[in-house]
Amino acid sequence: xxxxxxxxxxxxxxxxxxxxxxxxxxxxxxxxxxxxxxxxxxxxxxxxxxxxxxxxxxxxxxxxxxxxxxxxxxxxxxxxxxxxxxxxxxxxxxxxxxxxxxxxxxxxxxxxxxxxxxxxxxxxxxxxxxxxxxxxxxxxxxxxxxxxxxxxxxxxxxxxxxxxxxxxxxxxxxxxx
Amino acid sequence: xxxxxxxxxxxxxxxxxxxxxxxxxxxxxxxxxxxxxxxxxxxxxxxxxxxxxxxxxxxxxxxxxxxxxxxxxxxxxxxxxxxxxxxxxxxxxxxxxxxxxxxxxxxxxxxxxxxxxxxxxxxxxxxxxxxxxxxxxxxxxxxxxxxxxxxxxxxxxxxxxxxxxxxxxxxxxxxxxxxxxxxxxxxxxxxxxxxxxxxxxxxxxxxxxxxxxxxxxxxxxxxxxxxxxxxxxxxxxxxxxxxxxxxxxxxxxxxxxxxxxxxxxxxxxxxxxxxxxxxxxxxxxxxxxxxxxxxxxxxxxxxxxxxxxxxxxxxxxxxxxxxxxxxxxxxxxxxxxxxxxxxxxxxxxxxxxxxxxxxxxxxxxxxxxxxxxxxxxxxxxxxxxxxxxxxxxxxxxxxxxxxxxxxxxxxxxxxxxxxxxxxxxxxxxxxxxxxxxxxxxxxxxxxxxxxxxxxxxxxxxxxxxxxxxxxxxxxxxxxxxxxxxxxxxxxxxxxxxxxxxxxxxxxxxxxxxxxxxxxxxxxxxxxxxxxxxxxxxxxxxxxxxxxxxxxxxxxxxxxxxxxxxxxxxxxxxxxxxxxxxxxxxxxxxxxxxxxxxxxxxxxxxx
Numbered sequence: 210x211x212x213x214x215x216x217x218x219x220x221x222x223x224x225x226x227x228x229x230x231x232x233x234x235x236x237x238x239x240x241x242x243x244x245x246x247x248x249x250x251x252x253x254x255x256x257x258x259x260x261x262x263x264x265x266x267x268x269x270x271x272x273x274x275x276x277x278x279x280x281x282x283x284x285x286x287x288x289x290x291x292x293x294x295x296x297x298x299x300x301x302x303x304x305x306x307x308x309x310x311x312x313x314x315x316x317x318x319x320x321x322x323x324x325x326x327x328x329x330x331x332x333x334x335x336x337x338x339x340x341x342x343x344x345x346x347x348x349x350x351x352x353x354x355x356x357x358x359x360x361x362x363x364x365x366x367x368x369x370x371x372x373x374x375x376x377x378x379x380x381x382x383x384x385x386x
Numbered sequence: 387x388x389x390x391x392x393x394x395x396x397x398x399x400x401x402x403x404x405x406x407x408x409x410x411x412x413x414x415x416x417x418x419x420x421x422x423x424x425x426x427x428x429x430x431x432x433x434x435x436x437x438x439x440x441x442x443x444x445x446x447x448x449x450x451x452x453x454x455x456x457x458x459x460x461x462x463x464x465x466x467x468x469x470x471x472x473x474x475x476x477x478x479x480x481x482x483x484x485x486x487x488x489x490x491x492x493x494x495x496x497x498x499x500x501x502x503x504x505x506x507x508x509x510x511x512x513x514x515x516x517x518x519x520x521x522x523x524x525x526x527x528x529x530x531x532x533x534x535x536x537x538x539x540x541x542x543x544x545x546x547x548x549x550x551x552x553x554x555x556x557x558x559x560x561x562x563x564x565x566x567x568x569x570x571x572x573x574x575x576x577x578x579x580x581x582x583x584x585x586x587x588x589x590x591x592x593x594x595x596x597x598x599x600x601x602x603x604x605x606x607x608x609x610x611x612x613x614x615x616x617x618x619x620x621x622x623x624x625x626x627x628x629x630x631x632x633x634x635x636x637x638x639x640x641x642x643x644x645x646x647x648x649x650x651x652x653x654x655x656x657x658x659x660x661x662x663x664x665x666x667x668x669x670x671x672x673x674x675x676x677x678x679x680x681x682x683x684x685x686x687x688x689x690x691x692x693x694x695x696x697x698x699x700x701x702x703x704x705x706x707x708x709x710x711x712x713x714x715x716x717x718x719x720x721x722x723x724x725x726x727x728x729x730x731x732x733x734x735x736x737x738x739x740x741x742x743x744x745x746x747x748x749x750x751x752x753x754x755x756x757x758x759x760x761x762x763x764x765x766x767x768x769x770x771x772x773x774x775x776x777x778x779x780x781x782x783x784x785x786x787x788x789x790x791x792x793x794x795x796x797x798x799x800x801x802x803x804x805x806x807x808x809x810x811x812x813x814x815x816x817x818x819x820x821x822x823x824x825x826x827x828x829x830x831x832x833x834x835x836x837x838x839x840x841x842x843x844x845x846x847x848x849x850x851x852x853x854x855x856x857x858x859x860x861x862x863x864x865x866x867x868x869x870x871x872x873x874x875x876x877x878x879x880x881x882x883x884x885x886x887x888x889x890x891x892x893x894x895x896x897x898x899x900x901x902x903x904x905x906x907x908x909x910x911x912x913x914x915x916x917x918x919x920x921x922x923x924x925x926x927x928x929x930x931x932x933x934x935x936x937x938x939x940x941x942x943x944x945x946x947x948x949x950x951x952x953x954x955x956x957x958x959x960x961x962x963x964x965x966x967x968x969x970x971x972x973x974x975x976x977x978x979x980x981x982x983x984x985x986x987x988x989x990x991x992x
Contacts, residue, residue, distance in 0.1 A: 226461060227452035234448050239440040259451075263459035303826060312451040314443045321439025324878070324974065328438070345400070346435035352402050371396035374431040381434060383896070 226266040242322045244287040258283040280358035330380035338373035872918030876973045882911030883931035890942040900946035903987040917973040929959040
């Protein structure tokens with residue numbers, strides 16, 4: 210059975226970029242917002258993430274683990290933003306040109322991202338623990354996908370996830386009560 | 387598992403353990419309440435993270451965004467993405483069919499193509515009308531008795547032969563040279579007269595005619611046998627001495643006539659009849675469904691090599707070759723353009739470097755020449771002997787001659803005129819460039835929007851809408867301070883009104899955090915409150931639905947990093963908080979409960 214027949218039979222059909230974006234954009238935006246705490250920056254980072262991820266789908270190819278790849282890019286960009294802020298290019302600094310957003314949304318669409326006790330408890334965690342906790346419990350990734358998206362080993366995922374959950378529970382109880 | 391292993395509870399909770407390890411953990415949990423409590427804690431934490439809110443951007447927006455991103459990345463259309471292997475690219479006309487279908491229908495294509503050419507070769511007869519299809523094949527009998535028998539068969543349709551009399555009486559005048567032999571009644575029944583490759587409705591499997599070899603002999607033709615069904619093949623220039631045809635077994639009649647073209651070597655009809663596999667392929671092509679691969683034997687219908695038509699396979703090869711040539715041309719042209727751009731930029735860089743080097747070289751040469759000119763040997767003064775030999779009257783004096791000789795000598799010497807100082811010009815240009823770059827960098831940094839998470843990792847992050855750089859996609863937040871140049875703006879609340887501040891207090895809830903609490907009195911939805919930092923580094927707290935009595939503000943005594951709290955607006959809540967040093971801030975509400983009123987509080991942290 211060759212690859213074409215497998216595709217026609219519906220087994221192992223890789224997701225195309227359009228379906229990946231439609232399924233994951235809201236989740237990626239929420240994930241980045243939980244990391245950086247700013248919905249505007251999260252929106253920008255999410256669009257840059259999918260803009261970069263689209264290049265992996267060129268020539269009809271599909272990257273291995275496209276879902277983990279998207280979260281890997283989003284995590285790297287969120288980490289860079291938290292370290293250095295929004296770095297603008299030379300032309301942007303000279304002329305103040307900002308790229309137009311592709312995905313437009315209303316305030317009601319992101320109202321659920323408002324801060325609450327869980328968000329405040331998340332902000333007390335280290336970045337690595339926050340990433341692992343959010344990728345697994347918030348985004349629903351498996352251990353293998355979390356390991357690929359966070360750039361750590363699979364054994365480290367269980368260890369970091371255990372530590373992050375206990376720290377989150379402790380911070381949540383402290384803030385709430 | 388006899389001893390507690392808390393670290394294994396997380397993968398156990400996430401179903402990431404193997405079956406044997408999982409059973410061991412379950413056995414341990416039955417007897418260890420401590421591990422059970424830890425597992426409950428893990429599950430509660432995971433559940434709270436799962437319950438966090440998520441964005442809900444409509445699906446219609448995302449569809450358009452997917453198209454935009456795909457166009458930016460120059461992706462192929464989504465329906466073609468599923469084809470992983472590029473070698474499966476097909477011509478456009480072939481996309482609608484599967485490989486199995488095409489493979490099964492290939493013999494049918496060849497047969498129909500040959501039929502089409504045969505129809506084109508023969509001009510339509512005079513009686514060709516829509517009701518009466520034109521002749522497709524000219525069938526002849528090798529001998530006169532056979533001909534008579536054939537024409538007298540009652541089941542033979544009249545429309546099969548366009549000109550029965552002329553064909554039968556003058557077989558050498560038949561222009562058509564069919565390249566295979568097919569029962570004409572089947573062709574007439576199932577293939578209307580049309581040169582295009584349009585397939586008529588196929589018969590049901592029960593109606594598929596069996597090959598002539600298996601068919602019952604027709605009435606009246608039984609005495610003729612299989613050899614009676616022959617097709618004139620060569621026409622005028624073919625003789626029996628030419629040997630057998632290349633594609634079919636040949637049966638020579640028992641009594642051939644040398645002067646009759648109809649008695650030329652003949653092709654046995656049953657060998658070329660369409661088989662059941664052929665009809666299966668035709669049905670698969672008609673219905674466009676995958677069919678079992680059809681293997682036709684060598685006796686299937688095929689055209690002679692010298693009259694082989696341009697089949698669909700050949701057209702597909704031509705199309706694929708054209709596509710390959712076009713693809714190579716596009717790739718080559720893009721490579722040429724890219725090389726031209728790279729070469730042009732390299733030439734510009736090399737030219738600028740050469741210009742700089744030449745400028746420096748000329749500067750050095752000029753300075754060297756200037757030094758050389760200054761070190762030239764000066765002419766010796768000749769005026770020393772001017773008074774020794776007085777000039778005769780009317781002649782020039784020695785001094786005048788000396789001066790004239792000196793002017794003549796100096797006129798031949800190289801005299802450098804001082805030009806513009808190139809080194810100073812270059813330095814000035816470099817300074818200007820450095821100043822321009824510095825101004826650009828400084829202006830760029832002044833516009834940078836640094837998130838509070840950068841300066842304070844432990845600060846609670848809120849829903850932040852930076853009004854200094856609003857996104858056009860987000861509707862602006864209705865707030866009176868939105869127009870001010872505030873940074874790190876935090877907005878909370880849901881637009882409630884009717885609250886007023888009863889008390890302002892402060893405290894240290896945790897190490898490194900200083901909290902300023904506004905105790906509120908009111909009910910209903912929480913008012914919208916906004917906190918931001920103005921250009922002076924002071925915090926501006928604004929809430930339209932909360933009123934503050936100035937006496938309450940005056941009663942507060944600052945502490946910690948807070949140096950002053952002042953009310954800046956006549957109505958509503960407009961509080962300006964001065965800090966001893968910049969702090970990260972967060973803004974939150976606490977609902978009333980446990981004997982405490984509703985509270986709006988600000989947490990400051992370094």
